[in-house]
Amino acid sequence: xxxxxERSTKVxxxxxxxxxxxxxxxxxxxxxxxxxxxxxxxxxGQQVESIPVFNTVRQAVNTYDVDASMLFVPPRxxxxxxxxxxxxxxxxxxxxxxxxxxxxxxxxxxxxxKAGAYVVGGNTSGVISPxxxxxxxxxxxxxxVYKPGRIGIMTRSGSLTNEVTAMVxxxxxxxxxxxxxxxxxxxxxxxxxxxxxxxxxxxxxxVVIIGELGGTMEEEVAEAIQNGxxxxxxxxxxxxxxxxxxxxxxxxxxxxxxxxxxxxxxxKALESAGALVAKKPSLVGQLLNRCIKEERFDDxxx
Amino acid sequence: xxxxxYQAKEVFKEAGIPIPEGHLINELSQLDDAVRQVGLPCVLKxxxxxxxxxxxxxxxxxxxxxxxxxxxxxxxxxxxxxKQILVERAVNIEKELYLxxxxxxxxxxALIIACEEGGIDIEALAVTSPEKIIKEPIDINLGIQGFNSxxxxxxxxxxxxxxxxxxxxxxxxxxxxxKYDAELVEINPLFITQEGHVVAGDGKLIIDxxxxxxxxTYEKTSAYYDNEVxxxxxxxxxxxxxxxxxxxxxxxxxxxxxxxxDLIHYAGGTVANYLEFGGPNYxxxxxxxxxxxxxxSKVILIVxxxxxxxxxxxxxxxxxxxxxxxPDRPIVACIRGTNEEKAVELLQEAGLECLFDTEEAVxxxxxxxxxxxxx
Numbered sequence: 155x156x157x158x159x160e161r162s163t164k165v166x167x168x169x170x171x172x173x174x175x176x177x178x179x180x181x182x183x184x185x186x187x188x189x190x191x192x193x194x195x196x197x198x199g200q201q202v203e204s205i206p207v208f209n210t211v212r213q214a215v216n217t218y219d220v221d222a223s224m225l226f227v228p229p230r231x232x233x234x235x236x237x238x239x240x241x242x243x244x245x246x247x248x249x250x251x252x253x254x255x256x257x258x259x260x261x262x263x264x265x266x267x268k269a270g271a272y273v274v275g276g277n278t279s280g281v282i283s284p285x286x287x288x289x290x291x292x293x294x295x296x297x298x299v300y301k302p303g304r305i306g307i308m309t310r311s312g313s314l315t316n317e318v319t320a321m322v323x324x325x326x327x328x329x330x331x332x333x334x335x336x337x338x339x340x341x342x343x344x345x346x347x348x349x350x351x352x353x354x355x356x357x358x359x360x361v362v363i364i365g366e367l368g369g370t371m372e373e374e375v376a377e378a379i380q381n382g383x384x385x386x387x388x389x390x391x392x393x394x395x396x397x398x399x400x401x402x403x404x405x406x407x408x409x410x411x412x413x414x415x416x417x418x419x420x421x422k423a424l425e426s427a428g429a430l431v432a433k434k435p436s437l438v439g440q441l442l443n444r445c446i447k448e449e450r451f452d453d454x455x456x
Numbered sequence: 457x458x459x460x461x462y463q464a465k466e467v468f469k470e471a472g473i474p475i476p477e478g479h480l481i482n483e484l485s486q487l488d489d490a491v492r493q494v495g496l497p498c499v500l501k502x503x504x505x506x507x508x509x510x511x512x513x514x515x516x517x518x519x520x521x522x523x524x525x526x527x528x529x530x531x532x533x534x535x536x537x538x539k540q541i542l543v544e545r546a547v548n549i550e551k552e553l554y555l556x557x558x559x560x561x562x563x564x565x566a567l568i569i570a571c572e573e574g575g576i577d578i579e580a581l582a583v584t585s586p587e588k589i590i591k592e593p594i595d596i597n598l599g600i601q602g603f604n605s606x607x608x609x610x611x612x613x614x615x616x617x618x619x620x621x622x623x624x625x626x627x628x629x630x631x632x633x634x635k636y637d638a639e640l641v642e643i644n645p646l647f648i649t650q651e652g653h654v655v656a657g658d659g660k661l662i663i664d665x666x667x668x669x670x671x672x673t674y675e676k677t678s679a680y681y682d683n684e685v686x687x688x689x690x691x692x693x694x695x696x697x698x699x700x701x702x703x704x705x706x707x708x709x710x711x712x713x714x715x716x717x718d719l720i721h722y723a724g725g726t727v728a729n730y731l732e733f734g735g736p737n738y739x740x741x742x743x744x745x746x747x748x749x750x751x752x753s754k755v756i757l758i759v760x761x762x763x764x765x766x767x768x769x770x771x772x773x774x775x776x777x778x779x780x781x782x783p784d785r786p787i788v789a790c791i792r793g794t795n796e797e798k799a800v801e802l803l804q805e806a807g808l809e810c811l812f813d814t815e816e817a818v819x820x821x822x823x824x825x826x827x828x829x830x831x
Contacts (some may be wrong), residue, residue, distance in 0.1 A: 174764075230669060252735065255667035256559060257637050261597055263564035279763060293763045293794045311711025313734060315760040317814060337710055339639075340561040362482060366711055369561060393714040396721040403717070404667065404695055404710020404732055412558070413579035432718065436815055 156283035175226035191371035222246035229253035247277040260342040275341030303328015309364035325439025338403030355423035361388040367394030376423035387445035464659030478544035521665035527716040552645035557633040574645030588804040637667035638684040701726025702825035704748035708734025725822035730752035738765035741773025757821040762793035771799035791816035
């Protein structure tokens with residue numbers, strides 16, 4: 155059984171009739187994702203890929219069982235759409251919007267926590283369990299990247315994920331579940347909050363995190379290892395080791411500020427907790443080899 | 457978007473936060489009037505966006521008009537490209553405090569931070585003496601309550617008359633934080649004057665760029681950028697950072713571009729510019745390349761691994777850009793992702809070798825930049 159999303163997860167698509175929404179609905183369905191309904195205000199009665207469209211989330215959940223909602227909604231309407239899903243009791247939400255205002259992101263995360271729900275994103279490609287199901291827009295057809303297997307992956311970046319995951323697959327591994335938490339300063343869900351699910355997942359042998367400068371998410375992962383919440387092997391690749399201080403490197407969240415967020419600090423925290431940190435994407439596979447073998451032969455953490 | 461100090465203080469004034477009397481001047485000829493209006497002694501404060509203005513000599517306390525003229529001339533002629541000076545009445549300082557509102561991404565709350573030592577580097581103090589820093593989280597879905605401001609003001613160890621002045625300032629600063637979609641709003645220092653008033657000595661306001669559609673008071677003009685190319689890129693919505701090394705990056709995806717930046721440094725190379733033409737910009741190869749060509753770089757390195765930003769579309773854009781711009785320097789391309797087979801074909805037809813390994817592409821670019829063989 156994979157985490158967050160699996161074959162049996164019943165997915166609602168908010169913003170299903172839009173260009174991105176309808177295009178990726180087709181792909182998610184083709185890959186095997188169970189999409190039960192869609193929502194676009196004012197478009198009730200239409201169908202997208204034979205999926206019925208409703209005006210509101212409440213109408214959709216009153217008609218169909220919904221486990222999760224996938225949002226293809228522009229950033230300025232994302233807060234509204236997330237709160238609408240939470241209001242209808244949806245507990246798993248993925249939003250791919252790039253450009254959600256910071257204050258909206260804080261409100262989204264705060265309300266999700268109050269509701270006991272998980273909002274993944276924004277500014278992400280979403281969540282995928284290769285060969286099973288996906289909420290988001292991953293090029294799952296590129297087999298040298300999205301190969302099913304037993305490595306869990308969490309990432310703050312899209313293109314870099316393709317790069318690093320290709321290296322994991324090249325070494326002979328595959329992916330159990332890949333969660334893109336996104337590149338924003340306040341992601342709805344943080345790395346450490348997903349670790350317990352990877353810990354419990356019997357289909358995941360080890361986890362790779364793809365992080366970068368900025369924030370404290372990697373340090374929180376180190377803490378989870380340190381306090382024994384997470385005990386499987388963990389390998390990290392972090393972008394921005396040589397980035398100058400005070401410059402925002404692409405992602406809104408990728409900046410050293412408030413004295414926090416340097417890659418050196420993250421490496422120090424992760425390594426002292428017992429994780430392995432790859433200097434280059436090409437080394438991630440080798441490090442996985444090293445710690446998975448060690449785990450197997452002398453039951454020692456990597 | 458980081459505002460200039462004088463703009464942050466305009467916002468403070470509008471919100472009812474006390475500021476010293478001040479006048480903004482654009483040239484030396486306006487100095488006399490400004491000094492007459494605010495009185496002597498006064499402070500000349502260069503309006504630049506960088507920190508550490510005091511150490512750089514960009515803030516000067518002056519006692520006489522002649523001194524003011526000398527110092528203002530020095531500032532305008534300095535290497536810091538100062539275009540405006542805020543002339544402010546000098547304050548008789550009794551005590552300096554620190555006050556700011558920012559975001560706590562873990563707790564997903566606003567965070568008011570205060571300290572009874574102002575004018576300091578709060579980041580450094582957070583490391584050396586974290587116990588001196590007072591924090592008050594605010595659930596922004598509930599908004600600031602009276603007790604939040606009282607918690608701040610009475611924990612600063614102030615006498616009651618001062619605490620009673622600080623309380624509304626905390627409230628108002630939080631209001632500014634919310635109203636302007638701020639990443640950070642900061643008063644450092646917040647002065648207590650010898651006359652017993654509490655006044656904002658400095659002002660910093662950083663507005664979230666993602667909220668620019670609903671934050672229209674301040675327009676982001678070229679004055680907010682370090683150089684013209686960065687401004688031109690910003691107008692196109694293309695993420696761009698100037699670095700002045702040898703290799704122009706023309707990559708897709710923030711994480712991948714940042715990683716390529718690292719790999720170049722590991723390989724002993726230097727970066728001329730960071731540029732992303734992925735995401736919504738993946739059809740802008742020509743614009744991206746023309747920005748790179750404005751640099752003195754020795755080679756352009758293209759690395760992508762896109763999903764929606766299709767490899768074939770990006771390769772076609774690159775081929776067309778080369779035909780049109782006729783770049784005067786070599787290009788190393790490593791374009792992968794959706795429809796990558798087609799991308800390879802297109803690049804080959806145009807006589808470009810398409811590499812498939814990021815590290816190999818980086819190595820190739822560094823060799824070219826260092827005068828190695830151009831293949």
